[in-house]
Amino acid sequence: MHTYSSALVMARTQAPDNPVACYRLATISRALKFFERHFPGILLYSVKTNPDLVVLDELYANGVRNFDVASIIETQMIAERFPGARISYMHPVKNRASIRQAYFEFGVKDFSLDTEEELDKILASTDGAKDLTLLVRLAVPNLHSEINLSEKFGVSFSDAPDLMMQARKKAQRIGVCFHVGSQCMNPAAYGIAIGMVGDLIKASGVMIDIIDVGGGFPSVYANMTPPAMVDYMQEIASSFEQLPASDKCELWAEPGRALVAEAGATVARVELRRNDRLYLNDGTHGGLFDAGTPGFVFPVRGVRPHGRFSPKLVPYTLYGPTCDGLDYMKGPFHLPADIREGDYVEIGNTGAYGACLGTRFNGYGVHDQAMLKDEPIMTMYGDRAGRGRAKQARGSTVTAFPRR
Secondary structure, eight states, rough: OEEESSSEEEEHHHHOSSOOOOOOOOHHHHHHHHHHHOSSSOOOEEEGGGGOHHHHHHHHTTTOOEEEESSHHHHHHHHHHHHHHHHOOOOSOOOOHHHHHHHHHOOOOOOESSSHHHHHHHHHTTOOOOOOOEEEEBBOTTEEEEOOOOTTTTTTTTTTHHHHHHHHHOOOOEEEEEEOOEEEEOOOOOOOOOHHHOOOOOOOOOOOOOEEEEEOOOOOOOBBBBOOOOHHHHHHHHHHTTSSSOTTTTEOOOOOOOOOHHGGEEEEEEEEEEEEEEEEOTTTTTOGGGGTTSOOOOEEEOOOOOOOOOOOOEEEEEEEEOOTTTTTTEEEEEETTTOOOOOOEEEEEEOOGGGOOOOOGOOOOOEEEEEEEEOSSEEEEEEEOSSSSSSEEETTOOOOOOOO
């Protein structure tokens, strides 16, 4: 994989026919340092966010030794690549074979669950193991998130005390986990959820060993500027201090997007311009899913290998290369007024749920790869203390819009 100083230099040198998945790995170290400085607990990287080996190796090189997995394939990948890493199987619904293989072959002891049936499944598949760490996933409000994760998983508060007591009888260690939803835009969501855990401890009479606040930590997009990341850390820390738990209770988190979103960018070629529509060689079936169904407005900038753009920016809608009307990204994406066929668009902050969601539908989906040395178009970690609000990189042609 070649390294370039910027997407412009890459496009000028390579003139790629395929879309290019680009990596700015220095951003991973910066995000990790922020979490290590401000999060008062243990970090588990959420592998599903971006399982690219380039990304995983960078995380490991920067000290990550705990991984949240959601499948046996992820489990095997982490166990074989990083012997000795701690793997936590945090998918609340698992098949029996994967539980058994995870426990007996890969040494996984941490499992989440949200039903008594899943508890029975875990116990049966591990032959009644006595060294399990079981985390009951509690359903919590997802009112402040862009993607709701509360409907698919999570035991209701009314049913949770009984499940807690049943799990306590079988577990070496017991915990509670939750997820406030992907791309959470309000730190108070974590305080509300931790407060519910406190109420659950009182209702069940079960003292917990672990509280896992899950993921949901946001990145920045052109239509979504979250509060400063430090506000999330302070909300979690202050709420955790008020929890009716022992001093030995561990605090976990499963960041994904906040660690790796800025590490990825997609450079796509303009195949056709039709008024305010740009047809690109990558789209929602490739590395840009979040720009379609959830409607994220990724930060963008035009890339013209030779010559200059007009300084005037205008809004565009983007279409991907497939013969599918759903391959559509509403935007608006503000790009130069004179952008045309043969130019490229750098689409920033695609390191989370980007290329890993790509398909080969309609014969597309092949990506080249490149390393970039410059700064991302937008960043959550723009100052030395990590306390500032999201910032736009100098010289970027991107406009921020109110949240949807």
